[in-house]
Amino acid sequence: MNCIKLAAVTALAVWAIAASAEPVRVGLGQYSTTLAPGGERELPAVRYEGGPAPTNKWYSSLLFDKWAQPLYAQPASYRPVAAGFQVDVPRPAAVFNGSREENDIVAAHKATLSIAPTAFVPADARIGRFSDWAVDVVMASGKDRFTATIAHGSPYSFYELTQGNARFKSSEPYRVFSRSEDGRALGLAVGDRAFALYAPAGGQWQEVDAQTLELVLPPGKGYFSVAALQAADAAQVNLLRRYAFAFITDTQVSWQYDEKRSELTTTYTATTLLREGTEKGSVFALYPHQWHDNPLLPAVLPLSYPSIRGELKVVSGNSFKTRYRYRGFVPAWPALPDGPSRTKLDAFLAEDLQFGPDQLLGSRGTYWEGKGLNRAVQVMGIVEAMGRTRDRDAILAATKARMQRWFAPGEEVDRYFHYNARVGSLIGYPDEYGSADQLNDHHFHYGYWIFAAAQIALRDPDWAKREKWGGMVELMIADIANTDPANRMFPRLRHFDPYEGHSWASGGAPFYDGNNQESSSEAINAWAGMILWGEATGNKRIRDTGIYLYTTEVEALKHYWFDLHHKVFAPEYSNLDAAMVWGDKYIHTTWWTEDPREVHGINLLPLTTASLYLGTDPDYIQRNLEAMDAEFARFLARGGKAPRDIWQDILLGYHALRDADAAIARWNPSGAVEDGETRSHTWHWMSSLAAYGRPDLGVGADAPLYSVFRRADGTRTYLAYNTGPRARTVNFGDGTRLVVPPRSAAVTSGKKP
Template sequence: MRFIHACQLAFLMGCASLGAASAQPVKAGAGTYFLTPKGSDKPMPSAPMRTEAMLKTAAQTNQWYSTLIFNSTPEAIFAHPLSVKPTAAGFEMALPGKEIVPTVRRDVEVHYPHKNPLLFTPTAFEPGPAKLAKAGDWSIDISMARGVDDWLMTVAHGSPFVSMQVSRGDMRVRLPSDGSRLPVVDPRVLALHVGGQSYALFGPAGVTWESVSTTEWIARLPAGKGYLSAAALPDAQPATLELFARHAYAFITDTRVEWTYDPSRSQVETSFKATTRTLEGPDNGPLLGLYPHQWFQNASVQGRLGPAFDTIRGKIHVLAANSFQKTNTYSSFVPFWPAVGGTPRTAELDDLLKADKRTARRMMLQNGQGPYWQGKGIQRNIKLMDVAEQQGDQEGRDQLLAMVQKRMEEWFSGGNSKGYFHLDKSLGVVAAYPDEFFQVAQINDHHFTYGYWIRTAAEIALRDPAWAAQEQWGAMVDLLVADIATTERSGSAFPFLRNFDPYEGHSWASGIGLGEWGNNQESSSEAINAWVGLILWGEVTGNKALRDLGVYLFTAETEAINFYWFDIHGLVFAPEYKNVEVSMLFGGKYAHNTWWTDEPRQIKGINLLPITTASTYLGVDPGYVKRNLDALGPEVETYRKYGKLPPNPPPRDIWQDVFAKYGALADPTAALASWDRWGSVEVGETRTHALHFLLSLQQMGLPDFSVRADTLLYAVFKQPDGRKTYLAYNAGTTPMDVTFSDGKTLTVAPRTLGRVQ
């Protein structure tokens, strides 16, 4: 599903303009990027811990296992339900258990640490340094080869198994404490109960299990059969062990996710398939582990699920199958909402628009000069432009459009002394300078940052298609798109879906997987903003594959947010965790905090902003919105009573615009009453856009997710009395007829927003 044509990708990579790799600038349409950092700017880190074959591919950054490729001593890798860790002493495998950790914030964090592992080692040679040997869509091979001796482990998301293959000799397993052997009939199987948990090791026919001590066993492997699989068990029931034994010899060789988007039904179909090789016995296929977002309300797997593990993500149920499917409804949006009028506050909106236009240039770079803050600034002004346009201020619209175009062109041109883009072809990564939030040093947050740029570019292109042409600025936008959303697997240009984890259904922010808790993501809402950008950019440029990819990422991530950040179904959070939402999600823990402050309003707001017309997904459960906001007051009181306030504390109403807009997705009238036009405004927002958002929902009502349409960009709203407003945007060049699932129809002119009630 490559969305960049081969010749276009070659153009982006500089193949047509460079005779040899050098520090020379590379032209991309009217823009320029650089093959090395300028001056004293530091390069990105190297990713040496890959096999020779993997070194020929783009580095697999920002994944659940990325710690492996950057570090000779990697951190634990959280595959769920298992955690694993390659060490100098061997290969560790553990089944993490819940720990509740009180915090200085007077709440708790929930940890599932990599702890008390089983340690595996070959007996015939010393393990070598761990390297990534293969990467499927949700599985990896880890090589710990030493010279001509090979030792390979396969680990997969959701799988309770680690499969191992060794070139010669036997395998040793050391236990973290005394273990007792469980009774089994099959002589190939060693089942153990250790520290309150059960494990099973499955050797080949002819294996003998030698007990060295109560904490050490050796698998004596027959010649030519250097393999075994190790599994954690969800319980010690004989039926469970029998189930696992039937599937223990189906070794995963690859994993693949596929998606299709059906605009006529507004549905996304996702399929997951594992390819296996059966080393002995009947081909019973693998045991897959399904996360809550995969099994909950999924009719295709009901009645087929096996026992479950209690994990950091809730219950992971095993499924005896090599594939399964999931169907989700795409909760669409329109790029902007129509004009508001006929209210007592229309004049106030006009006044705010005039004031925001006067300070628009300053608002583009309010908090810093790096690519993240610049991205927020340009999207801030493009959203302001939306309001000016819809309210009939054509002069203001043109002024703001030209201002944002000029700023993006300064960066894209390569001639800006303050900011530029660098492509590291050895890693397959685009970096933007100056470095900010370790986006260069640790390859962090690329989807957050470039999402602002891509979405802004798409909204420019809705008004000025020529600006987005390849020979103009479209090539530079495509470079950023390729960095975060390439669909080619095992390519040398960019990694497959850099930030996105297809199996967990959400993104990861850290490029190098730094820290003992695995990878993490904080601002799930900024990830959504990136996928909105892909949808719009794909639609406006006629790139159907990119559009469909954006729809898939948007749909998957919004679902994952509702499970793992908000837990709206009550299936994930531990009962000891009293916060309404998670703000920081890690492989091995979740917490109610941020990287930069303990202040509760920012902790809550970071998973809401930027709130735009594409944020209606946050209102899928209005009751949850109210519960979330109701918790804010007590959280602030606790913080002010017990927290450590900084010398210059933030305003008491910090980000009040974010919470007013969020609240409007549950109660527009109350939200509008709570908003203060003179109060704090988040730096990615304007007072004008905030008020327009609030007034729009007051007039249209709440999002109605029960109604679908046979087009890409649409939205439906419903008032308490049942009156509905239907919106649809036509990004094409010919009129478009839209049919909604409740029978309403709408004809929309090219490049316009249609509305009917």
């Protein structure tokens, strides 16, 4: 035998023997607690020992570096460095990108004001206490602590010192523009930035030099606060003084899905510790997705902040609420009627299935395997609706077998899941795109798996039981979006930022620009998978969490990626969409290419029945695609290289949400196919929309799985799916009633005013 092959086999055998004693059983599946030998990529040491680490957050650079990257909290930004804790009020500005010949909009952190203890020199900065949108940054030296509490949407930063005074150093000569009668509250201007500084009772401000202030703290009162101001305005200093000593100790988001009304109500609550005074409330600077068209918006204070997320409007109290319409989806669409479109679909299916169902499935690591699972279940839904049960069963069996190969690898160790207890994460190997050594993109990767597993669960509930394979699926769900307080394996809502309303992709956020997310649509795909899995298995906690995440991220996407309401993008930004949203900027490119077709398409794929939110504004679709075509022409003119039909299926599928006939006319059935797509699914998608019309997102229903479409002549098509064991009547918001048999789909149509 070849010696290299022998060594490889021996290594695998050693791993199999070692792993056979190591795996933790989860139903019929398992995860490993050790890595296969041979150099698997792994996370660096994590500087946190308090349980599952809060990776993929806006402050996660604190986990891996001695001194963190800038932390963009909005309206303020912060950065702990050796010289002190920096505070800034970043302002959006246009930054020209020469390679793309367009502006990025950036609100980068500056070291405008730095705060440091006088009695000791901190050795590093680490995460202390954290909650849904607040974190304690602890800078220590031995037993001494200098702690800063910062939070999304809070103009305040709250500070505690174990001993000594605090020194404030400005980046240029400061100006005191306001001083309270008791001398405790100062208004400080540094260039075009302004801050309010609040000392405790007995504290005294001393001006050391043109750029240095010292706060002399009285015994037993080692605390103070700083507020970011919109402008150098004494009225703002006085307004924010009211809550300056209500230190935030906890933040929590909770949600309630009203199935009857198809509404999601979200409550944001801050808990405070009153250091001085009588006001126990706080101040919240609401993002556009929180204040725009919110029927529960409380009274707005006479203060707002410009930010990279648009105008932040300020309210006060201990909590506030938002309410959104949940716009559902169904697991699959009905079959095409007999006729030319059906005949073409038969031909495409013959091509896609000619080498068997395994040809639909993916390969490589967890991302591309997931894309293949999505390909398979999309085709499975099509053939099932057509009554081709033999093909359905073959695809179902192949999809289950592929998942089970990962979930229970046995001695076959080329694909497996490993639980990293140091950080608290389930990591699939082979890993891709930094999913192991950086903990990136798990919601993108696992979202495809969860959506596919939910499709299996609808057809084989026994397979989805926890004691079978469902336990492994729910581990993947917990890894990306744990909400079970009893589950200490994973952090709460790893990827999702409850205050920003969207997810972050980077595990450690090792960038000056903060964290980032490119494909909002792949994040939303994960949450759709959770809805479907929870509904299919009867797990309302998972279902309702999915509805919260899906609905909220869709609202955030409308503002921060597409700016549908014209509240966010600066006039200097020439594009109609943002391909990547960062902590401090939005830009129009991807990690791997500047090709405009892929730049636009990355926030559209995968196209599934849960993608109808993309049809919210049909006119925007037209403008967006016209802009893309113009960008592509300029891209080619300056020497860019890309096929002219790359991702045509994704882009024309998106076009079909506005004008399906026009999309069909432009599609080349012999042209490019995106790696997560098939010609069968693209044709079925476009032809279905040609028959049903545009998504009608204004009509709700009293069930989680529903969709409504409307043709130009006013005819609506109503779809619903019932996962329960008994027939169910689904009531739509326009008065239409649809009886749906148990564990089945139903469709009806008609005209309503």
